[in-house]
Amino acid sequence: MGVISTILGLVGFGWGISLGLVVGYFLFIYLQPTEVKDPIIRSLGEMDAKSLEELLHEIPLWVKNPDYDRVDWLNKFLKDIWPYLDKAICKMVRQQAQPYIDQYGPKYKMDSIEFESLTLGTLPPTFVGMKVYDTKEKEMILEPSFKFAGNPNIIVAVKAFGLKATVQLVDVQVFATARITLKPLVPVFPCFSKIVVSLMDKPHVDFGLKLLGGDVMAIPGLYGFVQETIRDQVAAMYMWPKTLEIPVIDDPSAAKRPVGIVEVKIIRAKNLVKKDFMGKSDPYVKLQLVNTVLSKTTRTKMSTLNPEWNETFKLLVQDPKSQSLELQIFDWEKIGAHEKMGMQIVPLKDLVEDQPKTYTVPLVKNMDPNDEANTRKNRGEITFEMTFKPFKEEDNNEDIAAEAMDGSQRGSDNPNGGLLSVTIHQAEEVEGKHHTNPFVEVHFRGEKKKTSVIKKNRDPRWDTEFTWDLADSPASDKLHIEVHSKGSSMNMVHRQESLGYVDIPLNDVVKNKRINETYSLTDSGRGKIQVELNWRTV
Ligand SMILES: *[C@@H]1O[C@H](CO)[C@@H](O)[C@H](O)[C@H]1NC(C)=O
Ligand SMILES: *[C@@H]1O[C@H](CO)[C@@H](O)[C@H](O)[C@H]1NC(C)=O
Ligand SMILES: [Ca+2]
Numbered sequence: 001m002g003v004i005s006t007i008l009g010l011v012g013f014g015w016g017i018s019l020g021l022v023v024g025y026f027l028f029i030y031l032q033p034t035e036v037k038d039p040i041i042r043s044l045g046e047m048d049a050k051s052l053e054e055l056l057h058e059i060p061l062w063v064k065n066p067d068y069d070r071v072d073w074l075n076k077f078l079k080d081i082w083p084y085l086d087k088a089i090c091k092m093v094r095q096q097a098q099p100y101i102d103q104y105g106p107k108y109k110m111d112s113i114e115f116e117s118l119t120l121g122t123l124p125p126t127f128v129g130m131k132v133y134d135t136k137e138k139e140m141i142l143e144p145s146f147k148f149a150g151n152p153n154i155i156v157a158v159k160a161f162g163l164k165a166t167v168q169l170v171d172v173q174v175f176a177t178a179r180i181t182l183k184p185l186v187p188v189f190p191c192f193s194k195i196v197v198s199l200m201d202k203p204h205v206d207f208g209l210k211l212l213g214g215d216v217m218a219i220p221g222l223y224g225f226v227q228e229t230i231r232d233q234v235a236a237m238y239m240w241p242k243t244l245e246i247p248v249i250d251d252p253s254a255a256k257r258p259v260g261i262v263e264v265k266i267i268r269a270k271n272l273v274k275k276d277f278m279g280k281s282d283p284y285v286k287l288q289l290v291n292t293v294l295s296k297t298t299r300t301k302m303s304t305l306n307p308e309w310n311e312t313f314k315l316l317v318q319d320p321k322s323q324s325l326e327l328q329i330f331d332w333e334k335i336g337a338h339e340k341m342g343m344q345i346v347p348l349k350d351l352v353e354d355q356p357k358t359y360t361v362p363l364v365k366n367m368d369p370n371d372e373a374n375t376r377k378n379r380g381e382i383t384f385e386m387t388f389k390p391f392k393e394e395d396n397n398e399d400i401a402a403e404a405m406d407g408s409q410r411g412s413d414n415p416n417g418g419l420l421s422v423t424i425h426q427a428e429e430v431e432g433k434h435h436t437n438p439f440v441e442v443h444f445r446g447e448k449k450k451t452s453v454i455k456k457n458r459d460p461r462w463d464t465e466f467t468w469d470l471a472d473s474p475a476s477d478k479l480h481i482e483v484h485s486k487g488s489s490m491n492m493v494h495r496q497e498s499l500g501y502v503d504i505p506l507n508d509v510v511k512n513k514r515i516n517e518t519y520s521l522t523d524s525g526r527g528k529i530q531v532e533l534n535w536r537t538v
Contacts, residue, residue, distance in 0.1 A: 078124045078125070079124055082122075082124040085120075085124075086119055086120045086121075089120065090119060093115075093118060094115060094118065112158070112159045113156060113157070113158050114156070114157050115154070116155040116156065116157045116166065117153045117154065117155040118154055118155075119152065119153050119154075121152045121153060141179065141180070143180070152169070153168075154168065154169040155167070155168045155169075156168075156169075167210065168210040170210050179198050180197050181196040181197075258316040258317060258318055258391070258419060258467075258536075259317060259318065259390055259391060260316075260317050260320065260388060260538060261314045261388075261389050261391075261419075261469075261538055262289075262314070262315050262317050262320070262325065262348060262351070262387065262388050262389070263312060263313070263314050263386070263387045263389060264287055264312070264313050264314075264315065264325060264384060264385070264386050265310070265311070265312045265356075265384060265385040265386075266298050266312075266313070266327075266384045267308070267310060267358075267383045267385060268306070268307060268308040268309065268310075268382075268383050269283060269329060269363070269380055269381065269382040270306050270380055270382075270383075271305060271306065271378065272306070272341055272342070272363075272379070273305075273379055275331035275339050276303070276331065279302075279303040280303045280304055280305045281303070281304070281341060282303060282304075282331055282333070283301055283307045283329050283332070283341060284298050284299065284300040284329070284330055284332055285297065285298045285309065285327055285328070285329050285330075285382070286327070286329075286330060287313060287315070287325060287327050287328075288315070288326055289315055289317065289323050289324065290323065290324045290325075290326050292315075294315070294316075296313045296315070298311045299311065302332075305380070314417075314469065314471075316419065316469060317348065317388065320349065320390075321348075324345050324347040324348060325345070325347075325348060325386065326343065326345045327343060327344050327345075327346070327382060327384070328340060328342075328343040329342050329343070329363060341363070341379065342363025342364060342379035342380065342382075343363060343365075343366070343367070344361045344362070344363055344364060344382065345367055346359060346361060346386075348386070351386060351388040352388075353388055353389070354387065354388070354390075355387065356385050356387040357385065357387070358384070358385045359383065359384055359385070359386065360383040361381060361382060362378075362379070362380075362381050363379040363380050363381060363382060364379065389538035391536035391537065391538055392536065392537050392538070417470040417471040417472050417537070417538075418470060418473070418535060418536050418537035418538055419467055419468070419469055419535075419536045420467065420468045420470055420474055420506075420533070420534070420535055421468075421536075422442055422465070422466045422467075422479065422481075422531065422532075422533055423463065423465040423531065423532040423533075424440045424442065424451055424462050424464050424465075424481070424531060425462065425463055425530040425531065425532060426459065426460060426461040426462065426463070427440070427459065427460050427499075427521075427527060427529045427530070428518075428526075428527065428529075429458060429459065429525070429527050429528065430459075430483050430485075430499040430500065430521070430524060430527040431458055431499065431527070432499055433494075433497060434487065434491070434494040435456075435485050435486075435487050435488070435491070435497075436457065436458055436485050436499070437453050437454065437455045437457075437486045437487070437488075438454055438457065438460045438483050438484065438499055439451050439453040439454065439483070439484055440464075440482070440483050440484075440529070441481070441482050441484060442466055442480075443481075443482070444474075444479050445468075445474075445477060447468075452464070453486045473537075474510060474535070475506060475507045475510040476506075476507070477505075477506050478503050478504060478505045478506060479504045480502075480503050481501060481503075481504065481519075481529065481531060482501035483498070483501070483521060483524070483527065483529060484498055484499060485497050485498075485499050498523065499524055499527060500521030500522055500524025500525075500527045501521060501522055501524075502519040502520070502521055502522060502529060502531075504531070509533040509534070509535045510535050513534065513535055513536070514533065514535075515531075515533045516530075516531075516532045517530070517531060517532075517533075518531075519531060
């Protein structure tokens with residue numbers, strides 16, 4: 001038992017420091033988690049003062065405090081960028097914890113410390129309320145309050161004296177107030193390249209450590225010691241004005257716009273593994289470019305190990321030299337999780353522009369070349385075809401000349417479609433009757449996209465880009481762009497009002513590829529809006 005307790009001691013002590021770092025990075029994720037309780041529904045009259053006070057904690061902040069905006073849009077946004085954030089944070093944790101591990105490992109005679117699993121899970125936190133500050137810089141400052149009930153999986157393996165101990169971080173709860181600055185704002189998804197976090201108060205940190213089967217925190221005195229150490233460490237590191245910077249896009253200048261599309265035709269798979277107890281398997285393919293959020297799926301083929309799909313998909317490509325296509329095959333289930341049957345990743349760099357290339361590749365369990373699971377079992381193969389189609393140059397005069405010569409209009413009858421981008425730059429002299437907190441709605445083909453709200457500004461600037469990936473030309477469609485003003489959430493009567501609109505037929509942009517124009521707004525007095533449109537075809 002001596003050895004075990006020594007390891008426990010080492011783990012606890014080493015961790016007081018290095019976990020402090022780790023947890024520090026989770027802080028802005030785990031802000032103010034509270035236990036999720038089932039709501040109790042009672043009439044207000046039945047409640048005494050104490051339960052009313054408790055209840056008030058549950059009321060969204062924007063109800064109590066008009067400084068807090070409604071944050072539904074942010075939650076949706078967070079859901080979209082969560083995979084990026086999870087990756088970015090976990091990458092930083094690994095990098096930043098390394099020097100500490102290198103320093104403390106040998107000191108406490110640990111042979112190695114490594115993360116066996118490090119992910120914050122699939123569930124993003126939910127914002128309950130948020131203060132947003134407007135600055136004139138290209139940045140956005142948020143003071144959020146969130147709830148988090150997630151499923152992080154953080155497992156650390158420690159080797160010492162030839163023994164291996166595996167520690168899992170469980171039930172993480174952190175209470176803190178943070179100031180988060182998103183900057184610089186850039187016109188590509190996810191719209192900012194860096195997150196800067198600092199704490200407004202000393203945080204309260206709570207978590208448990210599970211060791212193999214046992215519980216490290218059962219050691220007398222250790223729990224309090226570790227918690228306190230971490231709290232101090234984290235506070236010392238990130239208490240305002242000290243900040244933590246998390247890069248989301250590695251290099252803002254490298255954050256690229258799409259340069260084309262890759263067309264992927266999933267043809268068939270062969271000799272898949274049997275997953276269903278009664279039948280065979282019900283395979284479908286999920287495809288996406290690695291490190292992007294958008295994915296597409298084929299139809300499910302029921303009860304077959306040799307499915308044929310013949311389905312074609314288009315994915316936007318930012319950099320064909322570095323991006324890769326990831327294919328995953330799942331077995332569909334009526335009830336319960338869809339089990340993964342195999343996967344493969346294929347780089348796009350071998351593709352020649354506009355030339356279809358057919359691949360037949362074996363399916364593996366994961367991309368770890370050292371994992372025996374990949375060689376032990378044959379998981380079948382998948383056949384697909386890929387074509388990289390770059391967007392045509394915007395100002396190719398020869399092309400335009402050639403079009404003029406043969407009288408054709410490239411684009412207007414292009415069956416391949418393309419990418420429509422609409423950038424709302426700024427509005428001028430917009431003014432509401434009751435308030436002027438403008439934002440813009442762009443309506444196209446039944447879909448509505450919105451910019452952020454800019455408070456109390458008659459000449460707002462957004463520089464926000466929206467894109468649509470279209471299967472056919474929008475030459476006969478039009479855009480409806482409308483400027484609205486949003487009242488404060490306390491203003492029940494004049495919630496929202498229109499500050500004017502413009503309808504833009506798209507045949508011009510299809511013809512000219514690019515339009516940058518200032519339009520007068522209808523129903524708006526002297527209001528104007530500057531809009532840039534781009535149509536890029538493949
Ligand atoms: C897929 O395409 C091939 C060749 O074009 C054709 O022979 C086959 O019947 C198609 N299968 C399905 C399921 O559409
Ligand atoms: C677009 O037009 C505005 C004026 O309407 C001008 O200030 C701006 O520089 C133009 N932008 C580009 C990229 O040409
Ligand atoms: Ca099945």
